[in-house]
Amino acid sequence: MSLHTSRIAPAFLSAALVCAITAAPALAEPEVLFRAAHASATTSTGHKALELLDKELREKTEGRVGLEIFPSAQLGGEREAVENIQFGNIDLTFVSSAPVAAFSPAFFAFDIPFLFDNRQQAYEVLDGEIGKEILAGLDSSGIVGLGYWENGFRQLTTASKEVHSPEDLAGVKMRTMENEVHIATWREIGANPAPLAFNELFTALQQGTFDAQEGPINLFYDMKFNEVQNYIVKTNHIYSPWPLLASPEKLSALSDEDRAIFDQAVINATAYQRQLAAEADDTAEAAMTTVTFVELEPAQKEAFAAKVAPIVDLVRQKAGAELVDRLLAATGKN
Numbered sequence: 001m002s003l004h005t006s007r008i009a010p011a012f013l014s015a016a017l018v019c020a021i022t023a024a025p026a027l028a029e030p031e032v033l034f035r036a037a038h039a040s041a042t043t044s045t046g047h048k049a050l051e052l053l054d055k056e057l058r059e060k061t062e063g064r065v066g067l068e069i070f071p072s073a074q075l076g077g078e079r080e081a082v083e084n085i086q087f088g089n090i091d092l093t094f095v096s097s098a099p100v101a102a103f104s105p106a107f108f109a110f111d112i113p114f115l116f117d118n119r120q121q122a123y124e125v126l127d128g129e130i131g132k133e134i135l136a137g138l139d140s141s142g143i144v145g146l147g148y149w150e151n152g153f154r155q156l157t158t159a160s161k162e163v164h165s166p167e168d169l170a171g172v173k174m175r176t177m178e179n180e181v182h183i184a185t186w187r188e189i190g191a192n193p194a195p196l197a198f199n200e201l202f203t204a205l206q207q208g209t210f211d212a213q214e215g216p217i218n219l220f221y222d223m224k225f226n227e228v229q230n231y232i233v234k235t236n237h238i239y240s241p242w243p244l245l246a247s248p249e250k251l252s253a254l255s256d257e258d259r260a261i262f263d264q265a266v267i268n269a270t271a272y273q274r275q276l277a278a279e280a281d282d283t284a285e286a287a288m289t290t291v292t293f294v295e296l297e298p299a300q301k302e303a304f305a306a307k308v309a310p311i312v313d314l315v316r317q318k319a320g321a322e323l324v325d326r327l328l329a330a331t332g333k334n
Contacts, residue, residue, distance in 0.1 A: 030058065030066035032253050034246075036092040037070040039078050039199050041222040045280055046094045046149055046242055047071050049273035056265040061258050067092065073199035079178060082245065086142045091250040094149050094242040096198075098179035101318070104137040107243070108318040109327050111181040113308040114301075116239040116331060119150070119278060125330050126241055130323070135243065144246045147270050150277035151240035152216030156233040157225065159211050162294050163233045166190050166307045174212035175201055181315055185237075186214075188308050205229060216240065218280030226288045233294040235304060244270070 036050050047069070054067035075084065078095040082103055085093060101107035116122040125131055126148040135145030156163060163169055169191040176182040178195040186193035191212065196204055204210055205228040213225070217232060244266065254262055285293060296304075316324045328334040 028063060030061075030064055032065045032250070032258070034065070034067045034091040034250055035070065035089070036067045037075040037081055037084070037090045038093055039073040039076075039081065039095070040071065040219065042071045044071075044219065044222045045273050045276035048276060049149060049269045050092075050094075052272050053265050053269040056268060057262065060261045060265065065254065065258050065262065077197040077199040079197065082143070085245050085247050088247060088249060091247040092245070094244050096151055096177060097241050097243055098177040098182055100138070100243055100245075101179055101181075103141045103143065104134070106134045106137045106319050106323060108179075108181055108315050109134065109320075109324055110241060111179060111185070111238060111311075112315050112324070112327070112333075113185055113237050113311055114305045115327070115333060116153075119239075119274075121331060122150075122239045122241070123274070125327070128330075130327055130330060134323075138245070139248075142248065144248050144251055146244040146246050146266050149242035149244055149270060149273045151242045152218060152277055152281060153236045154214050154216055154238045154240050155220075156214050156235045156237070157212060157220060157229045158231045158233070159205065159208075159229050161211075162231050162292065163212075164294065164296065164300055165303055169212070172212050173210050174214070175204060175210040176214070181311060181318065184314055185308050185311050188310060189304065190307070201225075202228065216281065218277065218284045221280075221284035221288060226291050230290070231292050231294060232288075234296060235301065237304065237308075 038046055038050070040046050050067060050069050054069065057065045057067065070090070075081070075090060079099045079102070081090065081093040081095050082100060084090045097107050097110045101111070116125070131148060135147070138145045158172070161168065166189045169189055172191045174186060174191045174193050175196045176186055176193045178197065183193050183195060194210070196210075201213060202223060202225065205213065205225065213229070214237070220226065220229070220232065251259065312324065312328075325334065
C-alpha cells in the first residue's frame with residue numbers, strides 16, 4: 001500500500017467514528033485522545049488491558065491523555081485495524097501477528113509451527129533483540145510497534161470430530177487467518193484451508209461453511225465459538241502474540257513528559273495483559289463444559305510437527321533466512 005493511498009479514509013469508517021463519538025456521553029475530553037480499536041470481545045484480556053492503559057494515562061497525566069475504545073470489530077476486522085492505523089482513522093490497536101505480516105514480512109517468522117515451547121521462552125524472545133527488531137520493521141509502513149501482548153498458544157477446534165492425527169484432518173474444510181504461511185501449514189497437514197476475516201468467523205462456523213478452525217482457547221471462549229464448535233484439540237501448534245500498534249502522528253502529539261508516562265503505562269498494561277492471558281485458558285476451559293478437550297500424546301504431536309517441517313523453508317523465503325535462523329537458534333530449534 002502506498003503512502004498516498006493510505007491517506008484515503010473509507011467513508012463508512014469515517015461515518016462510523018462520527019456516530020460512535022456523537023453517541024458517547026459527554027465527558028471532559030483529554031488533550032490527546034487515542035482512538036483504540038480491536039476485533040475482540042469486551043471480555044478479552046486485550047480489551048481489559050486497554051481499559052487499564054486508559055485508566056493509568058488519565059490518572060498519571062491528570063486527564064491530559066486518554067483512550068476511546070471501540071471493541072468487537074466495530075470499526076472493522078484485524079487487517080482493517082492495521083490499515084486504519086496507517087489511514088489515521090485509529091491510533092492504537094492490538095491484532096494477531098499473522099495479518100501484520102502483510103505490512104512487514106518479518107512477522108511471518110512467528111508463524112513457524114511449534115517454534116516456542118512455553119510462554120516464558122516466547123516472552124524472552126519477543127522482549128529481546130529479535131522481537132524489538134521485528135517491531136522496528138513497521139516504521140517504514142507508518143506504524144509504530146509498541147510491544148507484544150499475548151493472544152496465546154493456538155489450538156485446533158472442530159465441530160464434528162475428534163482429531164488425533166494429521167490423517168483425521170484429510171479434506172476437512174477449515175478457516176485460517178489471512179496469511180500465506182498459515183494456509184500452507186494446514187495444506188501440508190492435509191486439511192482444506194481457506195482464509196476468512198476473524199470478525200466473520202462465528203457466522204461462517206454457525207452456517208457450516210467451515211468444520212474446523214484454530215486459535216487460542218481463551219479467545220475461542222470470548223467469541224462464544226463453543227456454541228458452534230464441539231472439540232478442542234490441544235496442538236499448541238503456534239504461539240500467537242498480539243502486537244500492540246500505534247499511530248506515529250498521535251504519539252508525536254505527546255509532550256516529552258506525557259510520552260514517558262505513556263511508555264511506562266504500556267509496560268504496565270503489557271504485564272497485566274500477559275498475567276490475565278496466562279490464567280484465561282484454564283478459566284475458559286473450566287467454563288466450557290459442553291466442549292470435549294483432546295490431549296495429544298507426544299508421538300501424536302510429533303506426527304503433526306513432522307508434517308509441517310517444510311514450512312520453515314517457506315518462512316525463510318518470506319521473512320528472511322538470516323532472521324529465521326537467529327530465531328530458531330534462540331528457541332533451540334536449529
